[in-house]
Amino acid sequence: MSVYGLGIVWANGHQWKELNKLILQSQQTATFQQNMQQELTQEVNELCKCFSPDNATDPLDCFYDSTLNVVSIMVFGKRFQYNDLELNTLRSSIKYIFKNGQSLGRKETFFSWLALFTKSQVNEVVGEIDKLHGFMKQKLENHAMENNKKLPHDLLAAYLNLSESERKDRALSEENVFQAIVDMYIAAYDTYTATMIMIVFYLLKYPDVQRKCREEIHKVCKGKRPVTIDDKDKLCYVESTIKEVLRIAKPVVLAIYRTIERSITVEGYNIPAKSIILFDLNDPQIDPTLWDNPDVFDPDRWTNPHKNGYIPFGLGPRRCVGAPTIDLTLFLMITNILQKFELVPEDEKNLPMEKEWSGIALFPKPFKMFMKPVDY
Numbered sequence: 559m560s561v562y563g564l565g566i567v568w569a570n571g572h573q574w575k576e577l578n579k580l581i582l583q584s585q586q587t588a589t590f591q592q593n594m595q596q597e598l599t600q601e602v603n604e605l606c607k608c609f610s611p612d613n614a615t616d617p618l619d620c621f622y623d624s625t626l627n628v629v630s631i632m633v634f635g636k637r638f639q640y641n642d643l644e645l646n647t648l649r650s651s652i653k654y655i656f657k658n659g660q661s662l663g664r665k666e667t668f669f670s671w672l673a674l675f676t677k678s679q680v681n682e683v684v685g686e687i688d689k690l691h692g693f694m695k696q697k698l699e700n701h702a703m704e705n706n707k708k709l710p711h712d713l714l715a716a717y718l719n720l721s722e723s724e725r726k727d728r729a730l731s732e733e734n735v736f737q738a739i740v741d742m743y744i745a746a747y748d749t750y751t752a753t754m755i756m757i758v759f760y761l762l763k764y765p766d767v768q769r770k771c772r773e774e775i776h777k778v779c780k781g782k783r784p785v786t787i788d789d790k791d792k793l794c795y796v797e798s799t800i801k802e803v804l805r806i807a808k809p810v811v812l813a814i815y816r817t818i819e820r821s822i823t824v825e826g827y828n829i830p831a832k833s834i835i836l837f838d839l840n841d842p843q844i845d846p847t848l849w850d851n852p853d854v855f856d857p858d859r860w861t862n863p864h865k866n867g868y869i870p871f872g873l874g875p876r877r878c879v880g881a882p883t884i885d886l887t888l889f890l891m892i893t894n895i896l897q898k899f900e901l902v903p904e905d906e907k908n909l910p911m912e913k914e915w916s917g918i919a920l921f922p923k924p925f926k927m928f929m930k931p932v933d934y
């Protein structure tokens with residue numbers, strides 16, 4: 559199988575536009591959001607079972623599995639059980655590709671990558687991608703049999719809902735869509751995991767912020783009902799806390815690189831055509847001309863909405879294609895965890911602010927934590 563030029567991340571022009579439209583549209587239906595909410599409620603319950611009130615646990619592995627499940631809900635409409643065979647297959651393939659072949663789709667990087675790896679290693683990555691395409695094909699066939707075309711609540715259903723002629727377009731061929739799905743898993747793997755872990759880290763580091771979040775949740779969601787999408791506007795302090803972590807901790811620092819077609823001049827510097835541009839998403843988020851005391855973690859700063867300088871998901875047409883859902887997902891995951899559990903660090907004196915760079919995202923240094931049930 560050749561994977562050159564397939565998928566969304568390394569595509570341009572018509573192919574990129576069509577895949578971007580399909581993925582964004584699939585997230586916009588009310589049925590998508592309802593299904594997301596339903597599946598995430600289960601996801602939170604299962605994720606919390608990985609933790610205990612008495613034994614401290616490192617959250618990393620569970621959070622990686624949870625990331626795979628978030629993308630699986632978006633794509634297939636369903637999460638997997640943590641011990642499910644299908645999740646094991648997905649995990650091992652994504653991990654392998656992530657470690658060994660992130661830039662496989664791009665020809666020039668593919669060749670420099672080839673120089674570093676033997677032919678059999680290259681074949682192995684392509685083999686893993688091939689396996690994933692087979693997995694997607696099976697899922698697509700199952701979806702077609704389930705006949706849920708009328709109310710699509712995931713990407714595969716939205717794809718099946720396209721007309722015959724739309725699917726004849728090469729940009730929306732099965733193998734292109736399957737590779738875009740692989741791209742989604744790869745794009746989410748470190749970014750979403752690092753973001754969840756970072757939010758939890760700040761809640762451990764700032765127990766007063768955690769307490770205020772929980773108080774707000776209990777006040778708004780009187781009784782034991784789970785937090786829902788409709789509560790989003792009412793839980794302003796939790797929303798502000800999530801935003802403030804994304805601003806100050808910048809789990810994802812760099813946008814994906816772009817090339818420019820024509821030469822341009824920026825502040826007196828000439829940038830020639832075909833230059834590769836990589837911009838730093840962190841800089842505007844801590845720019846003292848845009849933010850008061852930018853180095854201070856202060857969720858209350860969001861009481862006055864900020865328009866400029868907040869770009870954790872990138873900007874422009876190539877902004878993160880998962881962003882509309884991720885905003886919702888982070889909210890539902892964090893609120894539903896905090897509603898039921900107090901997050902307690904194993905050692906509160908050992909939560910250093912230094913971060914570890916994975917090559918894609920910034921993670922806190924490893925830590926362990928307890929989850930203690932709270933009365934509500």
Ligand code: HEM
Nearest residue numbers: 567742745746749750753810813814871872873876878880
């Ligand atoms: C909190 C979690 C996430 C953060 C902070 C994040 C951030 C980003 C950023 C900064 C970019 C580059 C944007 C640019 O170049 O301007 C990006 C691209 C992308 N993200 Fe995310 N992302 C997250 C989660 C996800 C998830 C869950 C998915 C998949 C479902 C996803 C799919 C993608 C894809 C496919 C691209 C490439 C888009 C393109 O090439 O047009 N991301 N993301």
